[in-house]
Every structure is written in structure tokens, then in C-alpha cells.
Amino acid sequence: MNRVTLFFSASLIALSATLLAAPDWQPAHGPLVTRWAKDVSPDNAHPEYPRPQMVRKDWLNLDGLWDYAIVGKSIEAVPEFQGKILVPFPVESALSGVMKPVNENSRLWYRRTFDVPQEWSGRRVLIHFGAVDWETTVFVNGKNLGTHRGGYDAFSFDITDALKTGEPQELVVSVFDPTDSGQQPRGKQVHEPGGIMYTSTTGIWQTTWLEPVPETSIASLKIVPDVDASCLRLTVSVDGAADDCAVRAIALSSGSKVVQATGKPGREIVLPIHEPILWWPDQPYLYDLNVELEKDGRAVDSVKSYFGMRKIELGRDAQGITRPLLNGRFVFQVGTLDQGFWPDGIYTAPTDAALRYDVEMLKKLGFNMTRKHVKVEPDRWYYWCDKLGLLVWQDMPSGGNGTPEAKQQFELELRRMIQGRYNHPCIILWVVFNEGWGQYDTERLTRWVKQLDPTRLADDASGWTDEKVGDVIDIHSYPGPDSPKPEPDRAAVLGEFGGLGLGVDGHTWAQTTWGYRGMSDMQMLTQQYTRLLRHAWALKKTPGLSAVVYTQTTDVETECNGLLTYDRAVLKVDLDKASEANRGQLPPPGPVTFLSPTARKEPVQWNYTFNAPSGDWFKPGFDASGWKQGQAGFGSQGTPGAVVRTPWTSADIWLRREFQVPEGSLADAYMFLEMHHDEDAEVYLNGVPAVKASGFTTGYKEFEISPEAKAALKPGKNFVAVHCHQTGGGQYIDLGVAESQ
DSSP: OOOOOOOOOHHHHHHHTTSOOOTTOOOOOOSOOOGGGGGOOTTSSSOSOSOTTSBOSOOEEOOEEEEEEEEETTOOSOSSOOEEEEETSOTTSGGGTOOOOOOTTEEEEEEEEEOOOGGGTTSEEEEEESOEESEEEEEETTEEEEEEEOSSSOEEEEOGGGOOSSSOEEEEEEEEOOGGGSOSOOTTEESSOBTTBEEOOOEEOSOEEEEEEOSSEEEEEEEEEETTTTEEEEEEEEESOOTTEEEEEEEEETTEEEEEEEEOTTSEEEEEOSSOOBEETTEEOOEEEEEEEEETTEEEEEEEEEEOBOOEEEEEOTTOOEEEEETTEEOOEEEEEEOOOBTTTBTSOSSHHHHHHHHHHHHHTTOOEEEEOSOOOOHHHHHHHHHHTOEEEEEOOOOOOOSHHHHHHHHHHHHHHHHHTTTOTTEEEEEEEETTTTOOOHHHHHHHHHHHOTTSEEEEEESSOOOSOBSEEEEEESSOOOOOOOBTTBEEEEEEEEOEEOOOTTSOSSSOOBOSEEOSSHHHHHHHHHHHHHHHHHHHHTTOEEEEEEEOSBOBTTBOOOSBOTTSOOBOSOHHHHHHHHTTOOOOOOOEEEEEOOTTTSOOEEEEESSOOOSOTTSTTOOOTTSEEEESOEEOTTOTTOOOSEEOOSSEEEEEEEEEEOTTOSSSOEEEEEEEEESEEEEEETTEEEEEEOSBOSSOEEEEOOHHHHHHOOSEEEEEEEEEEOOSSOOEEEEEEEEEO
């Protein structure tokens, strides 16, 4: 495997040590911390070079302790700062040392001083911000350098003309962030967290740093691998006068030069890569790339980068099913919904090792993909995905988009996201909208995304509001799994499913937690997880599912659907079993025993009525002697997938029957219903709610029985009771009670 090296100099380590001292700094007391919090201090807050694909040797990290103040929105200058904040952690986080909210009526101010190294004399000095949420105005020595709006993209200012000679420089940053009181892209940030919405991030949340560059310098790289043509296509953009400049690019493999090419700034340079080593999730091979800007035959600027040779496209497999093809081959993608939240840093991981850990754990669990959910991460997270081999679906952070100005801002930040993360080989798909949140002009925006980046796939909307454009048809199903039918020009994917919830004592954000479907313990969670994955892999064949995204990597605040606890301290599933399931290496399913069969198995006798019963009709002791008797299933002829033996055409039907549970059942068995319902159904076992299913199915599906209902079952005589409600179209209800080991 090629090792991509990031270059640092000893002088930079010394420069970083000149950051402000750490007088009595402590993190605030938050609900939960990670093990990496102990490694965070003012003199080592994210010391890594923050831009792995365009590395210069000289730089100065400005992360560390700054002054801060939270004042009224209209205040234009801070009379007095209120304390110290540890940058780059958002002010709401424990690791910032502040942990205070900022609302739409407030403004957050920062201040610090720095010294420009003497050896930088004669060069331009840039200040870079990895990300600041949301509206940022920057002052150096009292000079207003400009305002940037956007919570997820990097931005820079040339501060050279504002610098003073021979004295410390003052840097002041003003930030306004309305969070969910505004329309701007914000993902899952809200003022009042709860459910699937979480604590907000305000202000600086990625590294801030200085960098010296020559008068004419390399501004950006556009790196496009062309697997079909066995070459790399490189475009180098330049700041400053570039008419008499040339670009020299060298690709290296394991330290040895592969190819060298020269060209002009702003024009595509082709580097032939003969017999390229392709980038795969299980073999994430990366080439090194050195780029020099030359003037009069002399190098005036240089950067180091890397690239991966990989291709993503739509095509047909051997059965003619539309599939995403990676390097010409269909790879079934199994991933997680990855929120990118941290209990102690909120949007900001405590350390780079923590960022890496999440990616490593997904790889150990057998995943080959993750969906980065309505958040854009720092460049170094994508670096670890590139290096360790994890495919990424990248969501655009959602916003309100209710005004023309909000839509303009959404599109501005969408373009910046694509341009800012363009060079990472791990990213294979852009998700424009999530579940209709702020959705508008879907056809236009999806086609625009494909124009901005024709090398990747595009998802118009993950779940819910599909406008039949883009490269995938994406549904959500909880717990699922389920699959849409592939289309001639779109692959079928399951953008969210699962959500099996388990809170682990001592590792939760709050006393009360929730999941889409509660699990009693880790053994049950592992058992149910592997069952879900078995069904997901079966959908790969029929109807032709191409990818699944399990909810989710970690717990987040009160949501305990994670495979890991929020503090990343506990893996809640058996590593080996989950890894085998994710890779499709599943043992044969255990035998299924029907305690109460479906109509597909045999004619089954039920008591039924079309008139609303009084009293506890669903409990075992209810007198149903006045009800009719008939054989399942119940419905109207022509309902898809139905086995109709007793006509049912009214709006409602109530059903009851007795069944036997033999001795020796239940202890370790998985209990489920095999049910076909059209439409809403509620099922009780021995009077306890077992399953509630809305909408309809077009065939028999498996529904897990609630733990309370399973506990109510006993050897011998048991009762099942059903109510089904129908509003229009075909109608049908039939179910069986089953168990398997």
C-alpha cells in the first residue's frame, strides 16, 4: 500500500508552541465525554496540517486559546471580552471551555494576537479558516478584511497589507449564526435539541491557520482520475500574474516517480499512468503528487498532494440490472448513516485520532461505505476515508430555502461543497436533498450537480420526495430493509434503514433515550442486526438493490440507534458477527416454525367482524362468540400478492384466533409476524401490542414482535387479535406468528 506522507517542518512545531499560554483552562462539564478529551489542551488543539491535498511546509496554526464575548447582534465593537475559548471547538461544546448557547439575537466575537515569523518576510500572508458557522467578518489590526457566509466551506483572506512591522498582530473575528431561526444550510442543528435534531454549532469549528505564499502562488488543484484513458487530468489555478509561469507535476508511487508533465496554469495537464493501480475500498491505493509553479526556470511555489485512480458510473450487471459500477465492477455497498457529532466537541472531533477511529471502526465492522449526513467534515476526515478505503455518499447540509435569498445561499454552499471536496477519491455520490427538507427545483439542481461534477453520481433526494432525476432511486424504510425497483437509468438504493435502539448505562447523553425499535440487550441487538442484513443482501438479487445505509454509526444525544455509544466507548454489537453480516458472509438462517400459519401455508380459521366491537376485544378473555368465522386471508380479489379466501370490502375488520405455543419455545427464539396488510394494521398478542404498521405492503413481509408482546407469550394457549383499516383501492389482511433460532 502506498503511504501518503504529510510534510511538517521542525520550525512549524516551534511556531505552534508560541500560541497563547493555557492559564487554568479546563473543558466545561458536559453530559458525556470521549476518551480523546484527555488529549486536548490549548497547546495541542488539532495540530495536524489541515489541508492534506495541498500541503506546504511553512504554516502557523492559530488554534488554541482566544478571547471571546457573546453580545447583542447590533453591537459593532466589543468593549470587553468575557473569557477564554479553545479554538477550534464551537462555543456550545464542552471542549471550548465555554459551553454557552448563541441565538439569532446575539453575536459571537473572538480575539487573539499572533506574531508573523521573520523568515516569512517578502511573502504574502494568508489566513485560512477551515469552517466557521455561519456569517463571519474578519479584522486584522482593525482593518476589515471582508465577510464570508457559509457554515461548512473553507475561506481565506490575504492579510499582508494589514500587518504591522515588528509588533504583535491583532486578529478579531465576528460571527452571527441564527441556527434554525434562519434559512441558511445548517443540517441537524437546532436551538432546542431533541429527537433527530441536535445541539447547534456556532463560530469557528475547524482549524484557523496562517500560510506564507509568493506573489504568484498555487491557489488550488483540480484532480480528475481518468481510469478509461489511464491518466490523471490536473488543472492548477494560480493567484497573481501567471502569464510567464509554468506548472510541473510529478506523480509518484511508493516514493518512485511514475510520470512527469508540464503545462500552463489554468489549463489541463495530462499525466499518463500506465497500468494504474486502482483505488478500491479493500485496497485503497494512493499515488503521491508533487506540483511546482515555475517562473524563469525557477520554482517559486510548490505543494504536495495525492490522488486515487478510481471511476464511478452507472451500468448494467450480468442480469441487466442497473447498478453503480466502481472501476467497472458492481460492488454491493453496505454503509452507515454518519452524523459526525461528538458529545464533547459537537461538530468538532476532539482529535485527529478520534476522526480516524470512526473510519477505522466502520472498516473493522465490514462496511465499505458511509453516508455523511447533512454535514460536511474537515478535509482530514475525507483523508482518512481516502487512506483507509471507505466510500462516501456526501449530503448537502439542509436549510430552510423558503426565500429567494435562502435558495441563492443554498446553491452557493452546494457549489462550494462540491468544489471543496472534489479531489477526494472516497466520495462517489452527492446527495442534494434529504427527505424533502428545504427541497425545491430538484430537477434543475440535480442536473446542475452533474454538470459541476460529471465524474460522480448524484442522488436527487434521499427518501420521500423523489423527482425521478439523478442516478439512484433512494427510499428510507424503518426498520426495513426494503428496496425500490431499479429503473433503466437509475440504480435502487436504501438510503436509511434499521434504527435498532439500545441505550448503554453510563454511556448516554441523557437519562431518557430512544430508538426506532428498542432492543433489550447487546445479544438481541446483534441478532436483529444480522437478520436485517441477511434480508438486505437478499434484496440485492431481487429486485436488485445496490446499496444500503444503516442508521447509524453512533448514538447522538438522546438518539441511541448507533452501533457505537455516543462516546465511542462501547461497541453494541458483536464485532465478528456484524462484520460477517455486513460482508454478506452470513450463516444459513435457522428453521422457521409457524405457531399460527399464514394463508399462504394453509386455510386458517379466524373469528372476525366488520362492526366495531366494544370493550377489550383484543384481550384473551373477550367473548367473541357473536363474531363470524372465516378462512384467511381477508380482502378483495385482485389485491397484489393476496390470497383471498374470505371477502372483506368494508372500511374496517377485526380478527381473533387462538394458537398453541409448544413447550421449549420462546427462550432464545426470534419472534416475528409474517404479515401482508393493506392498509393500517395493529396486532396484539395476549392483549399486548405486538406490531403497528401503517400504509400497505404488496406482499408478505417480516415484522418483529415487540419485546413486551413476546414476554406475554407462554407455552400452551395464546391469542392473537388484529384490527385493519382501509381507505381505498385494494385491501387485504393476513398474518402468521412465527419463531426462528
